[in-house]
Amino acid sequence: MIPRFSLPGLELARFRRATITRLALVAVVVVPLIYGGLYLWSNSDPVSRLSNLQAAVVNSDTAATVTGVDGSPRTVQAGQDLVTELTGPDAAAGFSWHATSEARAAKGLADGEYAAVLRIPKGFSAALASTGGDAPQQAKLSVTTDDAENYILGQVTNTIATTIRTKVAAGATTDYLENVYVAFSKVHDSLGQAADGAGQLKDGATRAGEGADSLVVGLGDLGTGAQRLATGTGQLRTGAADLASGTARLATGADSAAAGAGQLSTGLGRLRTATKDLPSQTAQLSDGAAQVAHGAGQVSAGAAAVSAAADRLLPAVSAAQDLGPLVDQLLTQTRALAAANPGDANLAQAVTTLQEAQQALADGSAAGVATQVRQQVGALATGAQQLSDGASAVSGGAKQLADAAPALQQGIASAADGAATLATGTRTLATGAHSAADGAAALSAGAARVDDGATSLATGTTRAQTGASQLADGTKQLADGAGTLQTQLADGSQQVPDYGEEGTARAGVVASPVAADRVKENAVPRYSDGLAPLFVPVALWVGGMVTYMVLRAVSQRALASTASSYRAAVAGWVPGALLGVAQAVVLWLVLFLAVGIASPNPVATVLFAALVAVVFTAIHQCLNALLGGVGRLVALVLLVLQLTSAGGTYPVGTSPDFFGGLHPFLPMSYAVDGLRHLVTGAPAGPVWTDVAVLLGFGVLALGVTVLACHRRRTWTVAELHPSLSL
Amino acid sequence: MTDTLIRAEGLGLRAGGRTVYSDVDLDVPAGGTLVVRGRAGSGKTSLLLTLAGRMRPSAGTLTVLGQTLPQRAAAVRRRVALAEVRGVNELDDALTVEQHVAERLVLHQPWHRPWAGGRQVAEQLERVEQFLALTAEAGADVPALRPKEFVSDVDPLERMVLGVVLALIGKPDVLVVDDVDSLRRSEDRRRAWESLAALQETTPLTVVASCSDASDVRWHPGDHRILLDLPEL
Numbered sequence: 001m002i003p004r005f006s007l008p009g010l011e012l013a014r015f016r017r018a019t020i021t022r023l024a025l026v027a028v029v030v031v032p033l034i035y036g037g038l039y040l041w042s043n044s045d046p047v048s049r050l051s052n053l054q055a056a057v058v059n060s061d062t063a064a065t066v067t068g069v070d071g072s073p074r075t076v077q078a079g080q081d082l083v084t085e086l087t088g089p090d091a092a093a094g095f096s097w098h099a100t101s102e103a104r105a106a107k108g109l110a111d112g113e114y115a116a117v118l119r120i121p122k123g124f125s126a127a128l129a130s131t132g133g134d135a136p137q138q139a140k141l142s143v144t145t146d147d148a149e150n151y152i153l154g155q156v157t158n159t160i161a162t163t164i165r166t167k168v169a170a171g172a173t174t175d176y177l178e179n180v181y182v183a184f185s186k187v188h189d190s191l192g193q194a195a196d197g198a199g200q201l202k203d204g205a206t207r208a209g210e211g212a213d214s215l216v217v218g219l220g221d222l223g224t225g226a227q228r229l230a231t232g233t234g235q236l237r238t239g240a241a242d243l244a245s246g247t248a249r250l251a252t253g254a255d256s257a258a259a260g261a262g263q264l265s266t267g268l269g270r271l272r273t274a275t276k277d278l279p280s281q282t283a284q285l286s287d288g289a290a291q292v293a294h295g296a297g298q299v300s301a302g303a304a305a306v307s308a309a310a311d312r313l314l315p316a317v318s319a320a321q322d323l324g325p326l327v328d329q330l331l332t333q334t335r336a337l338a339a340a341n342p343g344d345a346n347l348a349q350a351v352t353t354l355q356e357a358q359q360a361l362a363d364g365s366a367a368g369v370a371t372q373v374r375q376q377v378g379a380l381a382t383g384a385q386q387l388s389d390g391a392s393a394v395s396g397g398a399k400q401l402a403d404a405a406p407a408l409q410q411g412i413a414s415a416a417d418g419a420a421t422l423a424t425g426t427r428t429l430a431t432g433a434h435s436a437a438d439g440a441a442a443l444s445a446g447a448a449r450v451d452d453g454a455t456s457l458a459t460g461t462t463r464a465q466t467g468a469s470q471l472a473d474g475t476k477q478l479a480d481g482a483g484t485l486q487t488q489l490a491d492g493s494q495q496v497p498d499y500g501e502e503g504t505a506r507a508g509v510v511a512s513p514v515a516a517d518r519v520k521e522n523a524v525p526r527y528s529d530g531l532a533p534l535f536v537p538v539a540l541w542v543g544g545m546v547t548y549m550v551l552r553a554v555s556q557r558a559l560a561s562t563a564s565s566y567r568a569a570v571a572g573w574v575p576g577a578l579l580g581v582a583q584a585v586v587l588w589l590v591l592f593l594a595v596g597i598a599s600p601n602p603v604a605t606v607l608f609a610a611l612v613a614v615v616f617t618a619i620h621q622c623l624n625a626l627l628g629g630v631g632r633l634v635a636l637v638l639l640v641l642q643l644t645s646a647g648g649t650y651p652v653g654t655s656p657d658f659f660g661g662l663h664p665f666l667p668m669s670y671a672v673d674g675l676r677h678l679v680t681g682a683p684a685g686p687v688w689t690d691v692a693v694l695l696g697f698g699v700l701a702l703g704v705t706v707l708a709c710h711r712r713r714t715w716t717v718a719e720l721h722p723s724l725s726l
Numbered sequence: 727m728t729d730t731l732i733r734a735e736g737l738g739l740r741a742g743g744r745t746v747y748s749d750v751d752l753d754v755p756a757g758g759t760l761v762v763r764g765r766a767g768s769g770k771t772s773l774l775l776t777l778a779g780r781m782r783p784s785a786g787t788l789t790v791l792g793q794t795l796p797q798r799a800a801a802v803r804r805r806v807a808l809a810e811v812r813g814v815n816e817l818d819d820a821l822t823v824e825q826h827v828a829e830r831l832v833l834h835q836p837w838h839r840p841w842a843g844g845r846q847v848a849e850q851l852e853r854v855e856q857f858l859a860l861t862a863e864a865g866a867d868v869p870a871l872r873p874k875e876f877v878s879d880v881d882p883l884e885r886m887v888l889g890v891v892l893a894l895i896g897k898p899d900v901l902v903v904d905d906v907d908s909l910r911r912s913e914d915r916r917r918a919w920e921s922l923a924a925l926q927e928t929t930p931l932t933v934v935a936s937c938s939d940a941s942d943v944r945w946h947p948g949d950h951r952i953l954l955d956l957p958e959l
Contacts, residue, residue: 004841007829014821714782717772720775
């Protein structure tokens with residue numbers, strides 16, 4: 001919204017007081033719309049509305065008979081076909097055509113009921129049919145219009161007539177040509193298929209030859225292998241025989257082993273029985289030895305005691321020595337008594353004992369005996385000790401023996417069991433060995449037969465190899481032959497033309513060899529879209545003129561104030577520019593939504609039109625500020641000059657040089673150019689140039705307005721008192 | 727205050743073969759008041775516009791604010807403001823009081839402030855109200871100026887004061903008030919002159935005013951008032 005207390009707001013507020021002035025503002029906004037909108041609406045799409053015009057078609061043609069390609073007769077009624085096409089529901093031939101009589105058509109053309117009359121002559125079908133025969137004739141159509149009714153319509157009708165004529169001519173010959181092209185295409189296709197078949201045969205034979213080659217090589221390998229197999233089976237035969245004899249010997253050996261093992265088992269059984277009491281006997285031995293050791297110990301102790309006693313005997317012997325003289329005296333006295341009493345025996349006995357004692361004492365034998373006794377007792381003690389020790393050792397050994405005896409007995413039992421098992425095993429072995437011997441014999445016989453077979457195989461493969469070589473040579477020759485066939489078939493097919501799917505199109509081309517396509521870059525769909533870039537700027541120019549008929553170009557109060565001239569100029573321009581923007585927006589909204597003009601860049605189009613409006617208002621303000629009422633007259637002259645030089649309808653180059661020379665110096669040229677680019681969707685580059693140039697015009701206009709304001713700040717007496725006639 | 731602000735010698739204007747005014751000699755000090763008295767058609771408005779740099783004299787010399795006219799007219803125009811002058815800067819009947827104030831405010835603002843605020847407008851209206859109250863008789867009822875009233879409906883004195891206040895928005899050194907006698911009521915004329923005198927007491931301002939009858943002017947002793955009579959030619 002425009003702020004209430006801004007200059008444009010205040011300028012427009014002047015119109016708020018009364019309804020009529022408010023309506024004046026609305027009128028200012030819609031003037032360009034009335035001007036541009038109505039014109040563009042009325043011209044929106046005249047060509048598509050041609051069907052609103054009536055036209056007559058008069059058919060004087062009669063049907064003709066022609067012979068078709070396949071020899072069958074065919075009826076041609078081209079005149080009737082054309083009438084049906086023109087008057088049919090899908091007809092797109094410009095006008096609304098009506099089949100009428102000659103008289104009615106002539107009357108209708110004269111009184112304006114019909115815009116054009118199309119006449120189909122009598123021999124039309126026959127002439128068309130003759131194009132495929134020996135004496136072709138030209139078929140003629142005639143179109144009549146009346147320039148007294150409308151000149152432009154005459155031009156349009158000529159175009160329509162040309163289109164109809166071309167269509168008819170093309171349709172007549174297309175049928176004929178299509179058949180020719182189809183026949184060619186069929187021959188071409190068949191030859192092509194034959195060539196393809198030969199090609200496939202060639203490929204197959206080539207592959208078969210390659211297979212035969214491989215077969216020869218493979219059979220060679222097979223022969224070598226068979227030879228080696230025969231050698232191998234020979235060895236197998238010998239080996240199998242050896243195996244048979246070996247296994248026979250093994251069977252015999254196994255029998256002997258079985259017998260031995262039986263005997264071993266029996267022996268061990270007996271040993272087991274014999275050693276059954278060994279543990280108890282060795283235990284008794286151990287006990288006995290212990291008792292011996294004990295006894296010997298006691299002997300030793302006794303001997304030791306004797307030895308000690310002997311030691312004590314020695315002093316007694318010494319004392320006896322000392323008794324000698326006493327004994328000698330005693331003996332003399334006893335003897336003298338025994339001599340005095342020769343009859344007393346005791347005395348005689350005493351004399352003898354005394355003599356012996358004296359003897360004993362005299363030779364000293366008593367001491368020797370004691371020594372010997374001691375020595376012998378010592379020896380006895382030593383011997384007893386040795387005996388005791390020996391008995392103890394015997395006892396220890398017997399004990400160990402007794403301990404070991406059960407294990408020994410156990411081992412013997414195990415050995416006996418093992419021997420029994422061994423005996424059983426060897427018997428089984430013997431049985432097996434016999435079976436093996438039988439098998440080996442059978443193997444030997446089989447190996448002999450295999451060997452015979454392998455030898456036959458080696459012989460057979462050699463013969464197969466020879467045959468395969470012959471096969472390889474034969475298939476190569478077949479491949480060569482098939483290849484030659486294919487090449488020649490293909491060459492033949494190439495020489496026959498193929499039109500395939502395009503046969504119809506080609507028939508169309510030959511029937512109507514020249515056709516012109518109209519290519520329009522950035523095409524606009526309708527006449528009004530093409531005119532809009534001219535009429536929108538024209539409308540906005542008129543809108544700017546009207547704006548400054550209603551608004552004041554510059555406020556007198558502003559000029560009389562102490563504010564700068566620049567402020568006064570802008571204060572007069574901004575309200576006009578805002579109205580201009582409103583004009584542009586309203587105009588385009590109606591053009592887009594109601595008239596149906598389209599633009600690929602609607603926003604840019606409206607913005608550009610708004611810029612045009614703003615620049616135009618600046619120019620109008622400038623003219624008004626500078627020249628007053630005369631400025632409006634100048635604006636009107638400028639409008640006419642710009643209409644003719646902006647190149648809005650025909651390119652400006654088609655106008656006399658005067659307008660071409662004027663073209664670059666008038667703002668509307670750039671407004672038209674920019675809008676044309678935006679409405680058609682052409683590249684936007686030139687639009688920026690147009691924007692820049694228009695901005696330049698705007699700035700120039702504002703600058704001149706400022707100068708005009710500056711000048712108008714001085715009053716004259718004439719201005720002050722306009723009523724005074726000066 | 728005694729510097730000469732406006733000095734004219736032999737100032738005259740002829741237009742369309744007719745003499746509008748002639749032989750005007752003036753010497754107005756800064757802060758003084760020049761009262762130009764003459765009958766209708768005696769060239770009062772033209773003389774005032776000439777002194778304001780807004781009309782070119784055809785004879786004599788003129789210096790305003792130290793600037794020689796008409797060569798330095800643009801500089802003079804920036805410092806000499808016109809109250810409402812008929813035929814030159816008439817107020818717009820279709821605009822309200824506050825819209826006129828806003829318009830003048832915006833014209834004097836820099837370009838980047840393109841509109842005026844309601845408070846600014848109210849301040850200026852307050853100023854108008856002060857002038858009117860200042861000159862009213864004690865106890866007299868001063869009607870409030872209605873901001874949304876169209877100027878065509880405003881009381882003539884109020885309209886004149888509004889014109890003066892609008893002129894003052896540009897902070898001029900010289901104020902030009904044309905045709906005080908257009909006020910029909912004698913009381914209004916008296917109050918108009920009083921308000922101008924009161925204005926000069928608060929603002930360093932030189933006033934140039936015109937009338938056809940100076941009888942309502944109260945001449946104060948010692949003030950710098952100069953009466954210039956324009957003879958009818």
